[in-house]
Amino acid sequence: xxxxxxxxxxxxxxxxxxxxxxxxxxxxxxxxxxxxxxxxxxxxxxxxxxxxxxxxxxxxxxxxxxxxxxxxxxxxxxxxxxxxxxxxxxxxxxxxxxxxxxxxxxxxxxxxxxxxxxxxxxxxxxxxxxxxxxxxxxxxxxxxxxxxxxxxxxxxxxxxxxxx
Amino acid sequence: xxxxxxxxxxxxxxxxxxxxxxxxxxxxxxxxxxxxxxxxxxxxxxxxxxxxxxxxxxxxxxxxxxxxxxxxxxxxxxxxxxxxxxxxxxxxxxxxxxx
Amino acid sequence: xxxxxxxxxxxxxxxxxxxxxxxxxxxxxxxxxxxxxxxxxxxxxxxxxxxxxxxxxxxxxxxxxxxxxxxxxxxxxxxxxxxxxxxxxxxxxxxxxxxxxxxxxxxxxxxxxxxxxxxxxxxxxxxxxxxxxxxxxxxxxxxxxxxxxxxxxxxxxxxxxxxxxxxxxxxxxxxxxxxxxxxxxxxxxxxxxxxxxxxxxxxxxxxxxxxxxxxxxxxxxxxxxxxxxxxxxxxxxxxxxxxxxxxxxxxxxxxxxxxxxxxxxxxxxxxxxxxxxxxxxxxxxxxxxxxxxxxxxxxxxxxxxxxxxxxxxxxxxxxxxxxxxxxxxxxxxxxxxxxxxxxxxxxxxxxxxxxxxxxxxxxxxxxxxxxxxxxxxxxxxxxxxxxxxxxxxxxxxxxxxxxxxxxxxxxxxxxxxxxxxxxxxxxxxxxxxxxxxxxxxxxxxxxxxxxxxxxxxxxxxxxxxxxxxxxxxxxxxxxxxxxxxxxxxxxxxxxxxxxxxxxxxxxxxxxxxxxxxxxxxxxxxxxxxxxxxxxxxxxxxxxxxxxxxxxxxxxxxxxxxxxxxxxxxxxxxxxxxxxxxxxxxxxxxxxxxxxxxxxxxxxxxxxxxxxxxxxxxxxxxxxxxxxxxxxxxxxxxxxxxxxxxxxxxxx
Numbered sequence: 029x030x031x032x033x034x035x036x037x038x039x040x041x042x043x044x045x046x047x048x049x050x051x052x053x054x055x056x057x058x059x060x061x062x063x064x065x066x067x068x069x070x071x072x073x074x075x076x077x078x079x080x081x082x083x084x085x086x087x088x089x090x091x092x093x094x095x096x097x098x099x100x101x102x103x104x105x106x107x108x109x110x111x112x113x114x115x116x117x118x119x120x121x122x123x124x125x126x127x128x129x130x131x132x133x134x135x136x137x138x139x140x141x142x143x144x145x146x147x148x149x150x151x152x153x154x155x156x157x158x159x160x161x162x163x164x165x166x167x168x169x170x171x172x173x174x175x176x177x178x179x180x181x182x183x184x185x186x187x188x189x190x191x192x
Numbered sequence: 193x194x195x196x197x198x199x200x201x202x203x204x205x206x207x208x209x210x211x212x213x214x215x216x217x218x219x220x221x222x223x224x225x226x227x228x229x230x231x232x233x234x235x236x237x238x239x240x241x242x243x244x245x246x247x248x249x250x251x252x253x254x255x256x257x258x259x260x261x262x263x264x265x266x267x268x269x270x271x272x273x274x275x276x277x278x279x280x281x282x283x284x285x286x287x288x289x290x291x
Numbered sequence: 292x293x294x295x296x297x298x299x300x301x302x303x304x305x306x307x308x309x310x311x312x313x314x315x316x317x318x319x320x321x322x323x324x325x326x327x328x329x330x331x332x333x334x335x336x337x338x339x340x341x342x343x344x345x346x347x348x349x350x351x352x353x354x355x356x357x358x359x360x361x362x363x364x365x366x367x368x369x370x371x372x373x374x375x376x377x378x379x380x381x382x383x384x385x386x387x388x389x390x391x392x393x394x395x396x397x398x399x400x401x402x403x404x405x406x407x408x409x410x411x412x413x414x415x416x417x418x419x420x421x422x423x424x425x426x427x428x429x430x431x432x433x434x435x436x437x438x439x440x441x442x443x444x445x446x447x448x449x450x451x452x453x454x455x456x457x458x459x460x461x462x463x464x465x466x467x468x469x470x471x472x473x474x475x476x477x478x479x480x481x482x483x484x485x486x487x488x489x490x491x492x493x494x495x496x497x498x499x500x501x502x503x504x505x506x507x508x509x510x511x512x513x514x515x516x517x518x519x520x521x522x523x524x525x526x527x528x529x530x531x532x533x534x535x536x537x538x539x540x541x542x543x544x545x546x547x548x549x550x551x552x553x554x555x556x557x558x559x560x561x562x563x564x565x566x567x568x569x570x571x572x573x574x575x576x577x578x579x580x581x582x583x584x585x586x587x588x589x590x591x592x593x594x595x596x597x598x599x600x601x602x603x604x605x606x607x608x609x610x611x612x613x614x615x616x617x618x619x620x621x622x623x624x625x626x627x628x629x630x631x632x633x634x635x636x637x638x639x640x641x642x643x644x645x646x647x648x649x650x651x652x653x654x655x656x657x658x659x660x661x662x663x664x665x666x667x668x669x670x671x672x673x674x675x676x677x678x679x680x681x682x683x684x685x686x687x688x689x690x691x692x693x694x695x696x697x698x699x700x701x702x703x704x705x706x707x708x709x710x711x712x713x714x715x716x717x718x719x720x721x722x723x724x725x726x727x728x729x730x731x732x733x734x735x736x737x738x739x740x741x742x743x744x745x746x747x748x749x750x751x752x753x754x755x756x757x758x759x760x761x762x763x764x765x766x767x768x769x770x771x772x773x774x775x776x777x778x779x780x781x782x783x784x785x786x787x788x789x790x791x792x793x794x795x796x797x798x799x800x801x802x803x804x805x806x807x808x809x810x811x812x813x814x815x816x817x818x819x820x821x822x823x824x825x826x827x828x829x830x831x832x833x834x835x836x837x838x839x840x841x842x843x844x845x846x847x848x849x850x851x852x853x854x855x856x857x858x859x860x861x862x863x864x865x866x867x868x869x870x871x872x873x874x875x876x877x878x879x880x881x882x883x884x885x886x887x888x889x890x891x892x893x894x895x896x897x898x899x900x901x902x903x904x905x906x907x908x909x910x911x912x913x914x915x916x917x918x919x920x921x922x923x924x925x926x927x928x929x930x931x932x933x934x935x936x937x938x939x940x941x942x
Contacts, residue, residue: 036193040201047205047228051212056221063224070231077242079250089257094227094264101220101268105275123214126929131207133936138199145194148245157247166251173258180262187269214926287919
């Protein structure tokens with residue numbers, strides 16, 4: 029097994045493990061922390077796929093930004109901890125069945141036909157290419173995205189305004 | 193590792209996230225599940241992009257991440273608002289549209 | 292169109308005109324007597340036209356039709372007239388009796404309020420029209436329609452005095468009983484159409500005579516058609532309506548229940564003789580039922596005290612005679628008797644009407660010794676009775692001989708024996724009536740008129756168990772001086788005409804032999820030599836017995852009645868047939884309809900109620916699916932997605 033495979037398996041274990049922890053732990057705050065770990069694992073996967081820029085963005089925005097937001101939300105609201113899993117989760121069996129079934133369906137669909145094993149050749153400096161493409165080919169979605177984020181920002185501020 | 197491995201990984205994480213969305217009582221817990229699902233989608237995109245040599249997938253991922261962030265912010269704002277009004281974040285209690 | 296066709300059409304339409312005028316122009320109808328005379332005038336014209344048609348129609352066939360129901364290029368049904376030897380002579384009978392009865396009714400119903408009289412004549416006109424429609428029908432569809440109209444008119448005329456409950460009941464009974472037979476007729480006609488492809492009688496006859504009509508299943512068809520005849524011609528067991536129909540005015544009884552409507556069944560079988568010839572097994576049934584009916588009715592007639600009931604049962608008996616002849620395969624003989632019987636039975640009814648009119652009662656016990664007061668009536672009634680008994684020189688003699696000969700020639704020994712017995716009984720009960728009513732010294736009870744001679748002993752044997760006589764039937768009568776007398780000219784003229792006709796027919800055939808103006812020229816069978824003396828002897832024996840019992844009092848009527856005790860008792864109960872029908876209808880039919888009602892309420896409606904209740908409950912249950920929680924909806928989406936994926940994977 030070469031280095032890449034080893035790294036992949038390690039990251040996969042971390043990712044899946046932390047995902048399971050997110051959904052199964054009784055303490056919500058712990059769940060958030062596990063999520064942070066999982067998001068970091070995803071960043072690692074991006075690195076494995078030669079997407080350095082994306083790994084950086086992932087770490088900045090997800091692991092950094094979102095987790096922070098969620099922590100703030102938890103602090104403002106209540107009910108962090110439950111004694112039993114049933115206090116924090118419901119319909120476990122049904123959910124498990126559906127999830128497992130869906131997983132099986134998706135995985136079997138993926139493994140139906142052989143897909144690429146070898147990576148296609150890509151440029152070395154992906155960041156440069158991403159930057160170029162965004163500003164030329166995808167400039168319109170880029171601007172719209174900015175608009176969207178502005179709207180979201182304003183909405184969030186409006187929602188969270190102090191009560192008058 | 194081939195493409196199928198990454199796709200499998202993404203599928204598994206997606207389903208775990210779905211499980212979280214379905215089962216969690218706390219609204220914020222549901223949002224965490226949603227984050228997992230979106231993450232898995234990103235992994236999918238990047239994997240396809242890498243194995244086919246087209247950078248478009250990665251750009252798509254950039255956009256997705258940005259939108260996800262926006263959505264998370266707004267979602268949490270709503271949760272806070274709900275908590276202010278209804279004094280609860282338990283999803284079971286939010287059943288005004290009950291038939 | 293030839294002369295015969297045209298004239299039959301005129302005869303038919305004159306009555307239609309009379310009815311339409313009387314029905315539509317109600318101020319005219321309400322005048323009463325003028326309307327009556329208008330109708331009589333039309334009837335006279337119709338009779339003349341019928342006579343001319345007969346003159347031309349003998350030996351020819353004239354078919355005048357118009358297309359009525361076109362269907363896919365061909366004609367499904369036509370309307371018009373078919374004038375041949377049989378129908379023209381029957382037409383003459385109908386027209387003659389209709390005219391005479393209408394004339395007679397002016398006198399008989401002289402006390403009726405004008406509006407009612409107008410209504411009566413409107414019904415009479417309609418009846419004459421529909422009966423002629425049956426007689427002249429060129430196809431079975433028109434025949435059936437006119438047949439039903441005849442039934443309707445019978446209902447209307449029997450129930451003429453509708454405010455009397457017995458009359459109303461009798462009218463409904465007549466309608467229902469004949470309707471039971473009519474159902475069979477309708478079924479038979481439709482089935483026949485399916486086999487033959489046509490309603491038209493002429494075409495069908497061609498088919499039959501060329502052998503193109505499949506014989507399989509024909510027995511059922513002819514039997515169904517016979518059922519219709521059974522109802523109208525009062526064969527057992529559908530004969531029960533005829534005695535009760537005597538609730539109607541006597542002229543109505545003379546017209547409908549002697550000469551015309553009841554003969555429609557016999558006429559139908561005559562018309563379809565060539566069809567029935569293909570199904571000899573049905574004919575055997577016809578013969579046996581006919582003979583049995585004849586005997587049953589004759590027995591019942593012996594026990595009646597109401598003069599009209601005697602005549603009614605006599606009619607049933609004679610119809611049985613005619614049917615037996617048809618069943619033996621010689622429909623012409625039956626038809627011959629139909630014609631002669633029509634005349635002398637109408638004569639007897641009208642004569643009875645004169646008696647009732649004079650005595651104000653139907654009860655034979657109230658009569659007696661009328662020969663002195665009503666000589667004309669006595670003579671004509673005697674002529675009629677002799678004709679009915681089958682004495683030579685009078686109308687009914689040869690036709691009865693023909694029937695007996697036909698039945699013998701057809702090889703039906705059983706029915707023949709029955710008919711001989713009936714001939715004896717016929718003579719007996721008719722002369723019982725004659726002796727009781729016109730001779731003797733009885734009748735001192737309600738009428739109170741005086742007769743010479745001493746009052747005789749109570750006429751035992753005529754207990755009140757017989758059908759109660761009524762005295763309503765009288766046309767109101769003159770001031771109740773209670774002195775019976777001969778009727779006025781409007782009533783006696785028809786009587787004399789009929790009497791003369793009866794005698795004339797008798798004499799003519801004595802001279803000319805049994806050569807009928809229609810049918811085969813040569814006699815179809817040879818009657819055995821002993822037949823004529825035997826028949827006459829039997830009739831004379833009946834007369835003798837009646838004379839001995841009721842006139843000479845040699846035989847005590849009471850002991851005679853006691854000798855036949857059980858039969859007499861049963862006869863007084865009409866052999867429980869009425870009770871049987873009533874029980875059948877009242878219990879069985881109504882129970883059945885109650886059952887159907889129950890099924891409708893609880894099973895049919897029950898199914899619907901269950902379905903609707905189930906809809907409501909399942910709706911309630913499905914409502915819980917909408918919990919209002921978004922998580923559950925996500926769950927639903929996930930399940931759906933899984934299902935779709937699995938389906939795609941597997942499919």
